Amino acid sequence: MSAKPGYVIGVDGGGTGCRVRLSDASGRVLGEARSGPANLCSDFDRAMANVLDGVARAYAAAGLDPARRRNDTAWLGLAGAGVRELARRMEAALEDGLGFARARVSTDSETTAQGVLGDADGVLALIGTGSFFLRRQAGHDRRIGGWGYQLGDEAGGAWLGRAALRATLLAHDGLRQPSALTRALMARHGGRPDEIARFAASASPGDIAALAPEIAAARDSGDPVARAIFDRAVRLICERLDFLGAEAAGKLCLAGGLAGTYAPLLPERLAALLHPPLGDALDGATALARALQAGPRLRAGA
Amino acid sequence: MSAKPGYVIGVDGGGTGCRVRLSDASGRVLGEARSGPANLCSDFDRAMANVLDGVARAYAAAGLDPARRRNDTAWLGLAGAGVRELARRMEAALEDGLGFARARVSTDSETTAQGVLGDADGVLALIGTGSFFLRRQAGHDRRIGGWGYQLGDEAGGAWLGRAALRATLLAHDGLRQPSALTRALMARHGGRPDEIARFAASASPGDIAALAPEIAAARDSGDPVARAIFDRAVRLICERLDFLGAEAAGKLCLAGGLAGTYAPLLPERLAALLHPPLGDALDGATALARALQAGPRLRAGA
Known part of the structure; x- marks a missing residue:
């Protein structure tokens, strides 16, 4: 005697928005939806409202009544879910208040690792606006980095952008050589270093990371300042991949908006390990939701 | 025929508050007062209100009617005054709307240089929460740095604090050796790296700079992480002092909250140039106001 599954x-939520996918137990996608930002640390209530909005839209897209979710299972990978009490609070709201059979909230690094690597061992470098590095081995994950723009996120887009703006001000002061890149950045701010400082004081990581494509293009055209910034970024990436034992793991996946930028810059010994990601964080959240549904607690209750 | 002067x-205003001094033409102090923060970039209207409040209090402290200021001269060194249109806007408000005979708004680096060096040539390192470096030569100032916590302010208190928090997270990840300092900082945040990241994401430069005395004490007790941070800070300071030609100038003044911390760390060739500051930014603002009062425009109108 077993209940119909x-x-x-699956939910992938972060500072720019949520993606939500409703699937059946076999993995067939029934409906997808998008909603607003969901960072538990920045604004818990807003994150909750946006998650609920996205979930309701996904049921609607599938032509299903969300009232049936008392039999359904959710996995949400959300920015800020490293703060455990916030993650537990949202899980309780989803299970008790909203009647999901089971709901789990994890960091987006966990859903990304699941989406990119699946259940296989390997090393992951996620490099977008921010960055983190992770080794998955025998079902155990070790993550390093991902501590945000102020203190970490090495080689991420915001890190690159800040490095370029710093170089621009050092060149203005005369302490470093200018380049086409620093001249362009200075000209963009009317030739006024105080305007650059003012921009940086209030810009979000995303605002600063918006400079990354321009810095990458400058590097490709031989700009020495851009080359120096990328050389440093690649050194930091290699240090982290070596620390996590990428060569011993034998498999390396790059993901995030800068994956394609960094892949050709890796040394051959690491480039030889590259595998394309299996999927993304939303695939990972869906896979984790399916595993949770199939897991011991639900079976015991069936 | 000349009017009674x-x-x-003089006003010294920044992110933490304003100090205001009313003097007579001979330099005798008649009254002093304090008021709230005055950073033109952060909030112009609030800066204006706090400046006016401080000025009114200084006249009151001197037992004078502020209505008499149509004959008086003001010099304000304010954070954010590097943005020239904001500085001009405040000058116009002080002269036209409030009837000062003459008012000038400059950066606080200009009033600090005047206060510390007077009219003499020399090199100044101002190192507090932020930092800048300046050479005054034959009445001309060359300033470098001072671009704020995100992009500059090398060796300042916020720079030191951020470096210590970064080292704490690198030690947590296993990429660097921990030390008594990194263990203490981690313990202060409940052993949770995400709490450190969260603190740094929303902390003001002043909040981060509050760690500087602890890092300096750790350095003094031989903590290797604190020593490495200070070694790097001193290298950056020396690079800037050498760039400005401190040895050729023959005179070096350190000012700001960390002056006493850095003075004993300078190499002998630079330490040999050290002179105590003549005064501070409020002395400088007062001196500049007196010079302005004695200057050609007022004399022409007398």
């Missing part, structure tokens, strides 16, 4: 909801 | 007002 319910549907599964 | 008016009084002079």
Whole structure:
């Protein structure tokens, strides 16, 4: 005697928005939706509202009544979920208040690792606006980095952008050589270093990371300042991949918006390990929701 | 036929508050007062209100009617005054709307240089929460740095604090050796790296700079992480002092909250140039106001 398995909801949520996918127990996608930002640390109530909005839209897209979710299972990978009490609070709201059979909230690094690597061992470098590095081995994950723009996120887009703006001000002061890149950045701010300082004081990581494509293009055209910034970024990436034992793991995946930028810059010994990601964080959240649904607690209750 | 010279007002204003001094033309102090923060970039209207509040208090402290200021001259050194249109806007408000005979708004680096060096040639390193470096030569100032916590302010308190928090997270990840300092900082945040990241994401430069005395004490007790941070800070300071030609100038003044911390760390060739500051930014603002009062425009109108 076993209950008909319910549907599964996967959520990938961060500072720019949520993606939500509703699937059946076999993995067939029934409906997808997008909603607003969900960073538990920045604004818990807003994150909750946006998650609920996205979930309701996904049921609607599938032509399903969300009231049936008392049989369904959700996995949410959300920015800020490293703060455990916030993650537990959202899980309780989803299970008790909203009646999901089961809901789990994890960091987006966990759903990304699952999406990119699946259940296989390997090393992952996620490099977008921010960055983190992770080794998955025998079901155990070791993550390093990902501590945000102020203190970490080495080689990420915001890190690159800040390095370029710093170089621009050092060149203005005369302490470093200018380049086409620093001249362009200075000209963009009317030739006024105080305007650059003012921009940086209030810019979000995303605002600063918006400079990354321009810095990458400058590097490709031989700009010495851009080359120096990328050389340093690649050194930091290699240090982290070596620390995590990428060569011993034998498999390396790059993901995030700068994956394609960094892949050709890796030394051959690491480039030889590259595998394309299996999927993304939303795939990972869906896979984790399916595993949770199939897991011991639900089976015991069936 | 010359009018009786008016009084002079000097103002030193920044992110933490304003100090205001009312003196007579001979330099005798008649009254002093404090008021709230005045950073033109952060909030112009609030800066204006706090400046006016401080000025009114200084006249009151001197037992004078502020209505008499149509004969008086003011010099304000304010954070954010590097943005020239904001500085001009405040000058116009002080002269036209409030009837000062003459008012000038400059950066606080200009009033600090005047206060510390007077009219003499020399090199100044101002190192507090932030930092800048300046050479005054034959009445001309060359300033480098001072671009704020995100992009510059090398060796300042916020720079030191951020470096210590970064080292703490690198030690947590296993990429660097921990030390008594990194263990203490980690313990202060409940052993949770995400709490450190969260603190840094929202902390003001002043919040981060509050760690500087602890890092300096750790250095003094031989903590290797603190020593490495200070070694790097001193290298950056020396690079800037050499770039400005401190040895050729023959005179070096350190000012700001960390002056006493860095003085004993300088190499002998630079330490040999050290002179105590003549005064501070409020002395400088007062001196500049007196010079302005004695200057050609007022004399022409007398």
